[in-house]
Amino acid sequence: MSSRFDELSAFVEVARRHSFVGAARQLDKHVSAVSRAVATLEARLGVRLLQRTTRSVALTEAGRDYFQRGEALLAEFDGAEAAVRDLGASLRGTLRVSAASGSGVIQIAGLVPEFLAAHPHLQLDLQLGNRYVDLIEEGYDLAIRVGALADSRLIARKLAPNRRVLVASPAWLERHGRPRTPAALQRHACLVLDIGTHPQRWQLVRRGAEEHVDARGPLRSNNVLALLAACRGDAGIALLPEFAVAADLRAGRLRRVLAGWATPEHGVYAVYPSARFVPAKVRAFIDFIAQRLRAPTVDA
Amino acid sequence: MSSRFDELSAFVEVARRHSFVGAARQLDKHVSAVSRAVATLEARLGVRLLQRTTRSVALTEAGRDYFQRGEALLAEFDGAEAAVRDLGASLRGTLRVSAASGSGVIQIAGLVPEFLAAHPHLQLDLQLGNRYVDLIEEGYDLAIRVGALADSRLIARKLAPNRRVLVASPAWLERHGRPRTPAALQRHACLVLDIGTHPQRWQLVRRGAEEHVDARGPLRSNNVLALLAACRGDAGIALLPEFAVAADLRAGRLRRVLAGWATPEHGVYAVYPSARFVPAKVRAFIDFIAQRLRAPTVDA
DNA sequence: CATATTGTTGCGCTATTCGCAAAGATCATT
DNA sequence: AATGATCTTTGCGAATAGCGCAACAATATG
Structure with a gap:
């Protein structure tokens, strides 16, 4: 017990029931603890809160005042804790x-x-x-x-x-042909996603084999959607995240290039x-x- | 530390200053105690309140919520204590x-x-x-x-x-004379204050001597003022509290009877x-x- | 790269608090 | 009137809990 909070809850419980033993039962504490808590509280406040006899417990004027405030305070306290607990546990x-x-x-x-x-x-x-x-x-x-x-x-x-994969539009492939090796990409229009370090340095792997390509081309952007749109518009070959182009591949608006190759996962x-x-x-x-x-x- | 209250004040102080050491200084506790208090609080709530690094302390959403409520709560708490302290210490x-x-x-x-x-x-x-x-x-x-x-x-x-003393009005004394001994009172009109046990049994003392008088007379009342008024109106001899008749004695409206005698103090x-x-x-x-x-x- | 500051944690010690029991007090009942 | 039951307080020994110290891990500063 003790500590301002326990003192308060002890006092409030006693005041509520007009009984120390009742309060102790409720709080699951021993009567002596409750008695001491209230005594300590009174000593700290320098005010007598409860006028007690072995047979009756009555509130003093100060006690009534403190009881009212204290009861509300405890409720708010519980409320605050419950709210926070809720905030963590529930989807709010x-x-x-x-x-x-x-x-x-x-x-x-x-x-x-x-x-x-x-x-x-x-x-x-x-x-x-x-x-x-x-x-x-x-x-x-x-x-x-x-x-x-x-x-x-x-x-x-x-x-x-x-992982990122290489894609281009059917029309573009029709016009410029399919590169057969990573190195061949150098001669094509590459659409470069400008993210991270060395964006134009495309790292491609295929079953252990690894190649580096210096991608150059007409468009460079930090926005995937911009590149996607350009690619659909027959602007060149882009190296884009697989999930970003999945829908276009399925719809046939884009085709994979150098299908065996992709960036590391x-x-x-x-x-x-x-x-x-x-x-x-x-x-x-x-x-x-x-x-x-x-x-x-x-x-x- | 520990106990819901200390946990709360520790947390609030840390949240306010974004620092454990600062809070510890403010609360005059050791950093470890503050750290433990917050940790315990979080464990009990099942929610992380502070996102902490060795270099920065930030509030989580739950933390912000709890901080707001908690700060107000602490203020109210202090307010309640101050009010009660005040009620006991000041004249209100x-x-x-x-x-x-x-x-x-x-x-x-x-x-x-x-x-x-x-x-x-x-x-x-x-x-x-x-x-x-x-x-x-x-x-x-x-x-x-x-x-x-x-x-x-x-x-x-x-x-x-x-102590009670015997008094009568000058006019009454003029008419009936002054009794010289307590026993002589029996023959006079006594005005009896009907309070306590045996009201008509007047106990009189004088330097160790003690006498008992069976007071009888025309008026018996449980009200001092009533007797006082009757006495002023020349109704008889009354045995009344000294301080109640002091003003009348000084003003000469009443005179003491058997001046050496009075009830025990x-x-x-x-x-x-x-x-x-x-x-x-x-x-x-x-x-x-x-x-x-x-x-x-x-x-x- | 070295240093100083900050938050966390393990550990031993002290102090506080708890629980029991006895005392003091009051009401109910015989 | 006396006895018994119930209630609050308090003294005391035991046990728990909290504290402070120190080492550690992480990080910003010079």
């Missing part, structure tokens, strides 16, 4: 997500409506940007990132495999701080995205 | 006083206005009555009583000496519960009354 509040814009991860945005529909009390704050964000410092719940992660304070969970990761207490909303979002990315991509 | 609130009506103690009522004027924030609830009141049970702050006290749970402080007492924490208002009232009763009685 705001989910702040950071994702690199233009990296293709924004495809995930297409999954968002379904997620939100399933959790009506949840608000999503989806921040897209290429700027490096410090999740902890800026109060993000999680980030969707591609490839290796730098921050060791963070937990990463792989959502889906991910990097993976799409959900990154979040502190594995200790992961809020339910974060876990739910990650689970949802992971499940959807495992399932065949839905056409847009 | 209501002072409930019980006094036996008719016993002459109501003379004290004449002192009340001055007392109240000196303490404008104080309200007085002066309950007069002959019914026995349980101070504790009925929430009185103090009672003014004459003579021995029965309740051992109460503290008694003597306010003034008190009983005293006027202030009676109140619990010597442990006496509210300032109670102490102030008692001090005031005691001082005024020591000083020569003011004319009405």
Whole structure:
């Protein structure tokens, strides 16, 4: 017992029941503890709160005042704790997500409506940007990132495999022909995704074999959608995330080039701080995205 | 540390300063204690409140929520304690006083206005009555009583000496003559104060000598003022509290009879519960009354 | 790259608190 | 009137919990 809080709850319980033994039973403490707690409280306040006899417990004027306030205070306290507990355990509040814009991860945005529909009390704050964000410092719940992660304070969970593949439009291939080797790419119009270090240095692998290509071409952009649009418009060969082009491949709007080759697998990761207490909303979002990315991509 | 309250204050302080060491300094605790307190709190809530690095401390969403509520809660808590402390230490609130009506103690009522004027924030609830009141049970702050006290749970402080003296009006004495001995009273008209046991059995003492008189007469009342008025109106000899007749004696409206004789000293007492924490208002009232009763009685 | 600061954690020690029991007090019942 | 039952307080020994120290891991600064 003791400590301002226990003192207060002891006093309130005694005042409520006009009995020390009753209060002790309720609080699952020994009578002596309750008695001491109230005595300590009175000593600290320098005021007598309860006028007690072996046969009766009555409130003094100060006691009545403190009882009223204290009872409300305890309720608020419990309320605050319950609310926070709730916030962590239930699917409420705001989910702040950071994702690199233009990296293709924004495809995930297409999954968002379904997620939100399933959790009506949840608000999503989806921040897209290429700027490096410090999740902890800026109060993000999680980030969707591609490839290796730098921050060791963070937990990463792989959502889906991910590699980039080469694509071009049927019309473009018709006109310029299909390159047969990675090296041949040098002579074609490459559409370069300007993300990370050495964006124009395409690393391609095929069953252990590895080649590096210096990609040059008419368009360079930090936005996957921009490249995708250009590619559909017969502008050249692009190296784009597999899931970003899946729909176009199935629809026949794009064809794979050098089908055996692709970039090394990097993976799409959900990154979040502190594995200790992961809020339910974060876990739910990650689970949802992971499940959807495992399932065949839905056409847009 | 520990206990919900300390946990909360530790967390709030850390959240406020974004620093554990700063909070520890402020709270005059060791950093380890603060760290543990927050960790315990998080464990109990099952929610992470602070996202911490060795270099930065940031609030999670749950943390922000709890911080807001918690900060307000602490303020309210301090407020409640301060208010109650104040109520005990300052002269505010209501002072409930019980006094036996008719016993002459109501003379004290004449002192009340001055007392109240000196303490404008104080309200007085002066309950007069002959019914026995349980101070504790009925929430009185103090009672003014004459003579021995029965309740051992109460503290008694003597306010003034008190004995009853015999008085009569000059006109009455002129007409009936002065009795020379107590026994002579039997032949005179006695005005009997009907309080306590054996009211008509007047016990008189004088330097060790003691006599008992069976008082009989035309008037018997449980009210001092009634007897006083009758006495002034030449109705007979009354045995009344000294302080109740002091003004009349000085003004010459009444004269003492058998001046050497008086009842044994009983005293006027202030009676109140619990010597442990006496509210300032109670102490102030008692001090005031005691001082005024020591000083020569003011004319009405 | 070295240094200083910050948050966490393990460990031993002290202090506090708890639980029991006895005492003191009061009401009900015989 | 006396006995018994119930209730609050308090003294005391035992046990738990909290504290402070120190080492550690991580990180920013010069």
